[in-house]
Amino acid sequence: MSFDLNAKLSRMAQIKKEKPAYRSLLDFYEKIYIEKDWCSKSLELHFSGSDENYIHLKIKRGFPILDKNAVQFNVEALEGFFHKLLFLSQKKSPDTATKLAKYIQQGNLDLRKTIIELWNGRLDISNYEKEEIGDLSLLSFLLIECIKPVYEYLSQKLKRFIKEEPWKWGYCPICGENPPIAEISTGKRGKILFCIQCGTDWHFPLLRCPFCGYEEEEGIKCFYVENEKQYRIEVCKSCKKYIKVIDVQVIGFKVPLDVENIVTLHLDILAQKKGYRRGGAFHLII
Secondary structure, rough: OOHHHHHHHHHHHHHHHHHHHHHHHHHHHHHHHHHHHHHHHHHEEEEOOOOOHHHHHHHHHHOOOHHHEEEEOOHHHHHHHHHHHHHHHHHHOHHHHHHHHHHHHHHOOOHHHHHHHHHOOOOHHHHHHHHOOOHHHHHHHHHHHHHHHHHHHHHHHOHHHHHHOOOOOOOOOOOOOOEEEEEEOOOEEEEEEEOOOOOEEEEEEEEEEOOOOOOOOEEEEEEEEEEEEEEEEEEEOOEEEEEEEEEEHOOOOOOOOOHHHOOHHHHHHHHHHOOOOOOOOOOOOO
């Protein structure tokens, strides 16, 4: 289920009242969502598509259907989005973000080239000098965020194929990313996995691990936080990875899972303290 900007901002406002500890973080992400919406509307993107028979064949064989070679976008718009995100980060974390901004201003980083390398899967953040940049995780976060409008646009174009052809795997059928969060409803036999990179959701068996495929009634263990029955952590006894799960029946209505992913950071901390590893992507900065 897709949510527009207003729905996401409304959910954030509600959570800030319920969980004041998340107010500062949500204030930051609110601005990111607003800037991303502007970028999405101004992004010039051309997608030549693919042969539909070939797409259905890829789905049957378990290959993500996005063909990056069929996509053209104006890197300038994404570069502008990156700078706006960096500006917001300077307000949140002045020391770290300002060091990165100076590094870029001095001509040490070709942003357009770097964005294209990221899109093509050739970027290795670890090759950059941490001493000069400061926080490599901030650079990684900003780059990933600035390219999300492209992924989200393509997800909207391609997700109809997933409805026509069931997807059996735990990684995203569009872009191949692992899901950090899922949704369940009481009485349903399955859960809905959510890709934080492109916004795609898809149905998946309730008792199957999305990361290793292990499926057994005793194979999934759940942890709850006191007074938060709407949230839980599901861990796999086989691969020792976890996924965060939202019970919409407890909440009472559908919620944007990208927002819920932000406000369940305490679940990530809890799971990792218990020795479990993150199964899905972590496209967040705290």
